Amino acid sequence: MTSPVHTRADLDSLPNYVPGRTVPGAIKLASNEVPGGPLPSVTEAIAQAATQVNRYPDMGAWALVDRVARELDVPAEQVAVGCGSVSLCQQLVQALCEPGDEVLFAWRSFEAYPILTQIAGATPVTVPLDATHTHDLDAMLDAITPRTRLVFVCNPNNPTGTAVRRAQLTRFLDKVPPHVLVALDEAYREFVTDEEVPDGLEFLRERENVAVLRTFSKAYGLAGLRAGYAAAPAKVTEALRKVYVPFSLNALAQAAAIASLDAKDELMARCRDIVAERTRVRDALLASGYVVPETQANFVWLPLAERASEFAEHALDSKVVVRPFAGDGVRVTIGTPEENDVFLDAAASFQRRA
Numbered sequence: 001m002t003s004p005v006h007t008r009a010d011l012d013s014l015p016n017y018v019p020g021r022t023v024p025g026a027i028k029l030a031s032n033e034v035p036g037g038p039l040p041s042v043t044e045a046i047a048q049a050a051t052q053v054n055r056y057p058d059m060g061a062w063a064l065v066d067r068v069a070r071e072l073d074v075p076a077e078q079v080a081v082g083c084g085s086v087s088l089c090q091q092l093v094q095a096l097c098e099p100g101d102e103v104l105f106a107w108r109s110f111e112a113y114p115i116l117t118q119i120a121g122a123t124p125v126t127v128p129l130d131a132t133h134t135h136d137l138d139a140m141l142d143a144i145t146p147r148t149r150l151v152f153v154c155n156p157n158n159p160t161g162t163a164v165r166r167a168q169l170t171r172f173l174d175k176v177p178p179h180v181l182v183a184l185d186e187a188y189r190e191f192v193t194d195e196e197v198p199d200g201l202e203f204l205r206e207r208e209n210v211a212v213l214r215t216f217s218k219a220y221g222l223a224g225l226r227a228g229y230a231a232a233p234a235k236v237t238e239a240l241r242k243v244y245v246p247f248s249l250n251a252l253a254q255a256a257a258i259a260s261l262d263a264k265d266e267l268m269a270r271c272r273d274i275v276a277e278r279t280r281v282r283d284a285l286l287a288s289g290y291v292v293p294e295t296q297a298n299f300v301w302l303p304l305a306e307r308a309s310e311f312a313e314h315a316l317d318s319k320v321v322v323r324p325f326a327g328d329g330v331r332v333t334i335g336t337p338e339e340n341d342v343f344l345d346a347a348a349s350f351q352r353r354a
């Protein structure tokens with residue numbers, strides 16, 4: 001029997017978020033997680049918080065907000081936290097857009113953007129990446145209309161790993177109308193090594209229409225707990241708090257995020273190891289004959305076009321799970337040296353076969 005309940009007519013037209021697959025016994029290089037488990041100090045903080053889960057978490061997560069504000073050296077009123085930064089992306093659309101308003105972003109970019117935009121009743125507008133798989137900021141400027149409320153610039157870009165530089169981004173921000181918010185999604189900021197790739201906080205200090213989004217899921221290794229934050233003008237963080245689902249950032253995540261910031265040096269040392277592996281993996285892929293855009297994140301992008309799915313199947317034969325985007329390319333997360341070696345062998349044998 002089919003339920004007579006009315007659901008939204010447009011749900012079928014929403015793309016589904018495709019998570020990286022988890023295959024028992026296989027190496028997972030599909031979701032841009034870091035390979036290291038939580039530090040003992042973080043596990044300890046989670047265990048402590050677990051003894052009080054009969055109580056609601058701090059609704060405003062003020063201890064975490066204050067800790068993040070101190071870390072970033074911005075006023076606490078300019079920080080908002082959420083259940084992963086994907087939640088903050090959705091809150092931004094909900095807080096800024098009325099039905100029919102436009103949200104602009106590059107494509108291909110983070111696959112949550114079009115979904116969240118449509119769920120909130122706004123209209124996604126996309127601009128293709130340029131020939132180097134990088135944001136085409138000039139074309140994005142041209143795509144701004146009177147209905148544009150929000151522009152996502154994912155820097156470095158997921159899934160291509162490419163980053164826009166300071167001069168380009170400054171020129172772009174100078175031309176975006178001041179009532180349009182530019183959200184710099186810096187989920188991979190901690191892996192950036194090119195000094196010409198700006199820290200979004202530089203812009204926050206001098207502009208009233210820039211927000212910076214960060215997460216504890218990637219470099220800080222807390223993907224399973226769901227914590228992220230936005231740094232933005234106070235008017236924007238206030239709006240974000242209005243559309244926050246009450247208590248959605250849970251008590252364990254709040255405690256773990258604070259403990260992770262306290263252990264930042266140790267965690268950043270791990271990131272440097274991943275960055276070293278990133279260089280090794282990319283060089284090996286180039287040597288095998290692959291095209292690999294320069295990456296500033298903890299993953300590489302193989303623009304294999306119609307061979308993307310076939311490549312992923314081949315990797316799976318070697319027990320490596322990667323993330324294919326059918327017809328476009330494959331994103332491969334940097335893992336441990338041993339995991340990366342298994343992947344590189346699979347990539348090399350794919351080339352020999354082709």
Ligand SMILES: *Cc1c(COP(=O)(O)O)cnc(C)c1O
Binds near residue numbers: 083084226228
């Ligand atoms: C992973 C990711 C996020 C956020 O992840 P959360 O786990 O929700 O914090 C945001 N933006 C991009 C581009 C990402 O890749």
